[in-house]
Amino acid sequence: ETGGVHWQQWQVPSAPGDQGVVPVLLGRVSSGDEDAPLPAVVVLHGTGGRKEDYQGYMEKLAQRGFLAVGVDTRYHGARGSPETY
Numbered sequence: 001e002t003g004g005v006h007w008q009q010w011q012v013p014s015a016p017g018d019q020g021v022v023p024v025l026l027g028r029v030s031s032g033d034e035d036a037p038l039p040a041v042v043v044l045h046g047t048g049g050r051k052e053d054y055q056g057y058m059e060k061l062a063q064r065g066f067l068a069v070g071v072d073t074r075y076h077g078a079r080g081s082p083e084t085y
Contacts, residue, residue, distance in 0.1 A: 005062040006030045023078040027058045027068040038067040050077030
């Protein structure tokens with residue numbers, strides 16, 4: 001936890017092969033009701049970036065009551081690098 005935000009790392013299968021597994025970073029403020037629905041904001045990085053580049057921004061969103069969701073797009077972050085294009 002950082003700044004009162006609980007972080008979870010997920011992997012979501014979307015297609016066959018190495019690039020088909022999408023790494024996801026979720027941030028939410030810890031509360032007594034973890035099953036309560038929250039509005040979500042999906043944060044996408046730019047070319048050459050990764051989801052962790054926006055963790056500070058996602059933390060601010062979570063602190064304001066949103067479920068902050070970051071993903072690594074194909075060939076970025078945990079899914080590769082620009083060299084693997």
